[in-house]
Amino acid sequence: MDQSCLLLLYLLLSLQNCLSVPISRFYSFAGSSGDQTFTNVDDQATFINLSHDFIFYGYNFSTVFINNNGLLSFHQAVNGYTSDSFPLPQTLIAPFWADVDTRNGAGTVYYRETTASAIVSKVAQDVQLAFPGQPSFTAKSIVIVTWYQVGYYEENNDK
Numbered sequence: 211m212d213q214s215c216l217l218l219l220y221l222l223l224s225l226q227n228c229l230s231v232p233i234s235r236f237y238s239f240a241g242s243s244g245d246q247t248f249t250n251v252d253d254q255a256t257f258i259n260l261s262h263d264f265i266f267y268g269y270n271f272s273t274v275f276i277n278n279n280g281l282l283s284f285h286q287a288v289n290g291y292t293s294d295s296f297p298l299p300q301t302l303i304a305p306f307w308a309d310v311d312t313r314n315g316a317g318t319v320y321y322r323e324t325t326a327s328a329i330v331s332k333v334a335q336d337v338q339l340a341f342p343g344q345p346s347f348t349a350k351s352i353v354i355v356t357w358y359q360v361g362y363y364e365e366n367n368d369k
C-alpha cells in the first residue's frame with residue numbers, strides 16, 4: 211500500500227437486514243461520534259473539505275462528496291441512482307450504489323472525517339489484516355460514512 215497516502219476512506223454500510231457485517235464490527239457512528247447527518251433526501255449530495263489531500267489513482271483530492279445513493283465522488287456530486295458498470299468517466303468509490311431514498315424518515319446517512327488516533331490506528335491495523343502482503347500502511351485521517359437503515363426509492367423503508 212502506498213505510504214504517501216494521506217487519507218483512507220473507510221466505508222461502512224448498513225442495511226436493516228444486513229447479516230454479512232455485524233453492526234458490532236462497525237466503526238462508531240451516530241450518538242457521540244461527532245457524525246454529521248444527511249437525512250430526508252433523494253438523489254442529493256453533501257461534501258467534506260478534507261483536512262489532508264486524498265491521493266487516489268494519482269490525483270490529489272481535497273474534497274469528497276457524499277452522495278446519498280451510496281457513492282463517494284471527488285470531482286463533483288453525483289445524483290445518479292443507476293448502478294452503472296465500471297469503468298466510469300468519473301472518479302468514484304461505490305460502497306452502496308443504489309437508489310437510496312431517506313425521505314419520510316427512511317434511515318440516515320452519517321458521515322465525518324476524524325483524526326482520532328484510536329480510529330486511525332484501528333483502520334491501519336484493519337488494512338494490514340486485509341492486505342497482509344503489502345507494506346505498512348498509515349493514514350492521517352479517516353472518513354467514515356454509514357448508510358444506516360436507509361430506505362429506497364420512492365420513500366420506502368420496508369427492507
Ligand SMILES: [Ca+2]
Pocket residue numbers: 252253279291308309310311363
Ligand atoms: Ca435515490
